[in-house]
Amino acid sequence: MVPGLGLVARSRGALRLTAVDARAEAAGLHPGLSLADARARCPEVQLLEADPVADSRALGRLAEACRRYTPALAVDAPDGIVLDMTGGAHLFGGEVALMADLRARVVRAGFTPRLAMADTPGLAWALARVRAEDFAAPVGAGAELLAPLGFAALRLAPDQLALLHRLGLRRIGQLSSLPRAALVRRLGRSLLDRLDEALGQRASPLVTALEVPPWRAERRLMDPIWLEDHVLSVIADLAGDLGTRLEAAGLGARRLVLELYRVDGAVRRLQVATSRPVRDRARIAALFRERLAGLNEGLEADFGFDQLRLTGLLLQPLVPRAMQLTGETDGEADFAALADRLAARLGPDAVRRFTDHPERRLPEEGATLEPYVHTRAPPAPADTAHFAGAPLRPLRLLQPPQPIEVLAELPDGPPERFRWRRVARRVVCAEGPERIEPEWWRSPAVAEAGPRDYYRLEDEKGCRYWVFRQGLYTDATPPRWYVQGLFS
Amino acid sequence: MDDGSLAEDPLDRLRRQIGALERTRSATAGPGVGAARRLRADGRATAQVPVEGASGVPLGLGQIDGCFQGGGLPFGLHEATPVDGAAPAPAMGFALMLMARTLARRREGRGLIVQSAGAEREGGGLYGPGLAALGLDTSRLALVRVRRPADALQVLDEALRSGAVTAAIAEVEAGEQISLAASQRFNFWAQDHESMAFIVALKPSGNSAAMTRWQVAAAPSEGAVAWARRRGLRRPRLGGAGLELVLRRNRRSAAGGGLLGRWIVEWDGEDCCFRTPEALPASVAGTAGHRPDAAVA
Numbered sequence: 001m002v003p004g005l006g007l008v009a010r011s012r013g014a015l016r017l018t019a020v021d022a023r024a025e026a027a028g029l030h031p032g033l034s035l036a037d038a039r040a041r042c043p044e045v046q047l048l049e050a051d052p053v054a055d056s057r058a059l060g061r062l063a064e065a066c067r068r069y070t071p072a073l074a075v076d077a078p079d080g081i082v083l084d085m086t087g088g089a090h091l092f093g094g095e096v097a098l099m100a101d102l103r104a105r106v107v108r109a110g111f112t113p114r115l116a117m118a119d120t121p122g123l124a125w126a127l128a129r130v131r132a133e134d135f136a137a138p139v140g141a142g143a144e145l146l147a148p149l150g151f152a153a154l155r156l157a158p159d160q161l162a163l164l165h166r167l168g169l170r171r172i173g174q175l176s177s178l179p180r181a182a183l184v185r186r187l188g189r190s191l192l193d194r195l196d197e198a199l200g201q202r203a204s205p206l207v208t209a210l211e212v213p214p215w216r217a218e219r220r221l222m223d224p225i226w227l228e229d230h231v232l233s234v235i236a237d238l239a240g241d242l243g244t245r246l247e248a249a250g251l252g253a254r255r256l257v258l259e260l261y262r263v264d265g266a267v268r269r270l271q272v273a274t275s276r277p278v279r280d281r282a283r284i285a286a287l288f289r290e291r292l293a294g295l296n297e298g299l300e301a302d303f304g305f306d307q308l309r310l311t312g313l314l315l316q317p318l319v320p321r322a323m324q325l326t327g328e329t330d331g332e333a334d335f336a337a338l339a340d341r342l343a344a345r346l347g348p349d350a351v352r353r354f355t356d357h358p359e360r361r362l363p364e365e366g367a368t369l370e371p372y373v374h375t376r377a378p379p380a381p382a383d384t385a386h387f388a389g390a391p392l393r394p395l396r397l398l399q400p401p402q403p404i405e406v407l408a409e410l411p412d413g414p415p416e417r418f419r420w421r422r423v424a425r426r427v428v429c430a431e432g433p434e435r436i437e438p439e440w441w442r443s444p445a446v447a448e449a450g451p452r453d454y455y456r457l458e459d460e461k462g463c464r465y466w467v468f469r470q471g472l473y474t475d476a477t478p479p480r481w482y483v484q485g486l487f488s
Numbered sequence: 489m490d491d492g493s494l495a496e497d498p499l500d501r502l503r504r505q506i507g508a509l510e511r512t513r514s515a516t517a518g519p520g521v522g523a524a525r526r527l528r529a530d531g532r533a534t535a536q537v538p539v540e541g542a543s544g545v546p547l548g549l550g551q552i553d554g555c556f557q558g559g560g561l562p563f564g565l566h567e568a569t570p571v572d573g574a575a576p577a578p579a580m581g582f583a584l585m586l587m588a589r590t591l592a593r594r595r596e597g598r599g600l601i602v603q604s605a606g607a608e609r610e611g612g613g614l615y616g617p618g619l620a621a622l623g624l625d626t627s628r629l630a631l632v633r634v635r636r637p638a639d640a641l642q643v644l645d646e647a648l649r650s651g652a653v654t655a656a657i658a659e660v661e662a663g664e665q666i667s668l669a670a671s672q673r674f675n676f677w678a679q680d681h682e683s684m685a686f687i688v689a690l691k692p693s694g695n696s697a698a699m700t701r702w703q704v705a706a707a708p709s710e711g712a713v714a715w716a717r718r719r720g721l722r723r724p725r726l727g728g729a730g731l732e733l734v735l736r737r738n739r740r741s742a743a744g745g746g747l748l749g750r751w752i753v754e755w756d757g758e759d760c761c762f763r764t765p766e767a768l769p770a771s772v773a774g775t776a777g778h779r780p781d782a783a784v785a
Contacts, residue, residue, distance in 0.1 A: 331596040334652035338600075339630050342643060350633050354616035354626035367616040372630055390709075390726040391621035391757060395581055396612035414723070429709050429724045458726055462706035463575045486612060488581020488622075488706070488729055488755075 224304025252277025252318030394485025597654030
């Protein structure tokens with residue numbers, strides 16, 4: 001016989017079982033048993049440490065897969081998912097067919113579900129945990145269904161359950177003959193609240209996991225598709241649908257997400273970002289073609305996808321532009337399209353543009369490279385000061401600056417010789433110092449570092465370096481020298 | 489149809505195809521989109537950069553431009569590598585200077601720079617203000633970082649094919665080899681869209697169809713040193729950005745045989761052109777306190 005599986009976690013001062021599978025249960029184990037007892041009763045059962053974080057992540061993935069049924073769903077930790085199917089069950093062939101379909105999918109994903117459908121989330125919670133088989137409660141039958149059940153079906157705290165037990169109350173139905181005021185006095189407000197919620201006499205709104213973005217196009221397919229060409233053609237159709245609606249609203253999408261629902265319940269999300277709003281069917285399809293081409297692991301279609309959904313996440317106004325009759329192309333638009341394609345394939349961080357931050361003083365912070373698709377085009381520089389002689393700033397920046405050993409004239413002369421990357425270099429020409437004071441108001445660490453004195457050096461081969469000295473020779477600790485840039 | 493013509497036909501076709509691949513823009517420049525675009529480019533050219541020879545980009549130095557048919561660096565693929573044993577930075581600097589010159593000629597032109605992660609780790613990332621100091625308009629540039637070296641050439645291919653870039657630079661790692669077919673493709677796309685493509689590598693590729701091949705090294709500021717010595721100054725200032733250029737290959741030579749040469753030049757970021765180094769140091773820079781704010785901050 002195959003040994004079962006149990007999970008163990010520390011509770012009440014000892015390692016105890018928190019969950020067992022059917023085979024372990026048959027062998028006589030049950031949750032709450034201490035590890036020593038479990039080992040004694042059934043030594044061959046495999047026991048693993050419980051991982052609640054992974055559990056909740058798996059529950060979240062399962063909830064995502066349930067999004068195919070309804071957008072309004074809530075994760076009921078640690079072990080439940082609540083779907084609000086109000087007015088939606090007929091789309092899936094009625095309540096019974098819906099539950100059968102859901103059960104089949106969850107089982108295929110490797111779980112054993114207990115399903116119940118009822119008027120209120122509270123009643124469905126109770127029925128799912130009490131009844132072994134799937135059950136769709138008739139409308140308005142809540143009171144009869146709850147009456148024979150134990151109080152464990154009401155989501156009560158353990159001390160409330162113990163008190164009810166001591167009072168001799170076993171079934172929910174017994175409460176109906178007791179005065180409500182006395183119950184509230186003895187057991188607190190929450191007992192009757194839970195009961196009223198289950199019966200629909202008190203509102204119990206769901207905290208839904210995600211709101212629905214309205215810019216969405218979707219296809220449910222009769223048969224799953226798995227070939228990349230087919231997926232791309234469906235994407236083009238979706239892009240056409242979405243594009244038509246965006247055009248009517250005068251909008252374009254800067255960020256698009258495609259969700260691929262696989263038959264076995266896995267959901268693949270692919271996102272693309274663009275540097276300017278798009279709604280053209282061919283351009284959106286081309287972006288996703290690049291995105292698919294850039295996947296290291298391929299499409300992972302396995303048994304195929306039976307539902308695809310395209311959503312525009314970030315929308316911006318997009319004004320249509322007249323075509324140039326001379327055949328002249330818009331250079332900027334072509335270039336943006338190229339950058340978007342490259343970013344879709346190589347990742348949004350791979351394509352960057354040069355960005356200046358005039359408010360920052362340190363060279364490495366004053367000019368950075370930012371992702372092309374997430375930043376706006378900077379204004380063209382008014383008239384940057386070009387120097388006919390040696391450039392003031394290096395072509396390449398070493399980040400972080402690399403320490404060098406220096407022989408320099410005291411107190412503030414440029415280096416005479418220095419050693420960088422294990423090669424000694426003799427300085428022939430030098431200019432400086434140029435003092436750059438860091439932004440001491442930003443943090444004490446920055447203020448501590450002190451100003452930097454920059455020098456431009458040329459060695460005997462003509463190579464040029466941008467080096468700086470941090471600190472002064474008059475300080476208690478000797479200053480340190482770094483090379484931060486290389487000129488051409 | 490006799491046997492002779494049957495045997496000749498495929499050969500003729502092959503010759504025509506090779507001729508089409510190798511054709512010069514000046515020879516085929518008839519009325520068409522290319523010609524129209526060239527006219528526009530000429531009309532928009534800035535005052536300080538003279539436009540001559542529509543089949544390429546003149547460097548601004550007569551002695552170098554004279555080596556090329558049409559009086560300028562032809563459109564197509566060019567290779568820049570460091571002189572043996574020299575530092576690798578100046579080769580990239582040379583490519584960026586040529587990019588600056590190309591973009592200065594076309595107001596709407598865009599530039600793309602592709603760096604592989606390894607090359608960036610070794611030599612440092614490109615720095616916007618430094619590029620601006622060369623005369624490049626950084627708002628018209630994009631930089632692509634690729635993780636795999638092979639991607640760099642693929643991105644270059646796509647950029648040139650799209651026609652959206654006027655100048656593109658790919659910096660590749662030491663081990664990366666460029667196939668003959670790939671380099672011919674780069675040439676073809678670049679000439680078709682009248683753009684410039686540069687491959688900056690550590691070693692020259694063995695077998696490529698690049699229009700020119702350059703070796704580049706930094707040139708010491710000899711003029712500035714001599715000037716300082718005459719004045720009795722102990723420490724000379726830096727001269728202009730000097731480069732030593734060695735033209736190793738020239739497929740578009742003005743005279744019959746491939747005209748090659750070696751020059752010491754200086755880059756002028758203000759006018760975006762090369763010039764001969766001056767005896768006097770051009771930048772007798774003041775102390776930091778007298779510089780404009782933009783230069784200090």
